[in-house]
Amino acid sequence: MGSIDYDTLAELYRGKPPEVRKAFDFQRRLKGCIIGERSFGELKKVAGADISILKSEKKLICGIIVFSYPDMTEIERVYSEVDENFPYIPGLLAFREGPAIIETYGKLSVKPDVLILDGQGTAHPRGVGIACHVGVLLDVPAMGIGKSRLYGSFEEPGTEKGAWTPLTSREGERIGAVLRTKDRTKPVFVSPGHRIDLESALEIALTCSRGLRIPEPTRLADTYVAELKKGRK
DNA sequence: GCGACAG
């Protein structure tokens, strides 16, 4: 693993007014730890994570569900409630949701081969979206599937399921892809997080999309945390 | 200075 230490992270999260400059420094260091190649064998388990917010309690509810791949049969689901101590700032989403996801991941008795996160991986202004951030800190293969664009330019992909176009950074680098997961619906934004390449991420995203726009892992994790939230109200 | 801006 790289040289990222939790003390720096914990210190950062404690900052009352968000210390954006320190977050940027952290992302710069984290970027050097990202492995952009596929480093896992046969894909047998995938997991999806999502967050919902308990505004009154100032807490985040995180849920993670592990599925067998490619049949998408649920294997395990866990959740946790964590204090909300960082605001939502575009480009710094991982500092808000990352701690909850990391804590919840630790509760899994079955670890997935790939973790799918709601949001971007390398398709980020500094190349370190939440999928990279969480993937590196947990040292687990991770990828991001976002419902909308954060960074990068692209051409609209074809309208048929499976069609995709590259997401390009300002410097001309291919940082992700815009993928049509369902015919004639808004495409999703796929990008590598850690220990995976774009081609593998695209294949996984498409295989997990069972006729719906949002791939099963994150889609079901979303309904899971929504139910947990409802039950707490 | 003026937009853009994951969840």
Add this chain to the structure above:
DNA sequence: ATCTTGTCGC
């Protein structure tokens, strides 16, 4: 993320 009614399509 969250708020929030009806409504269009399979």
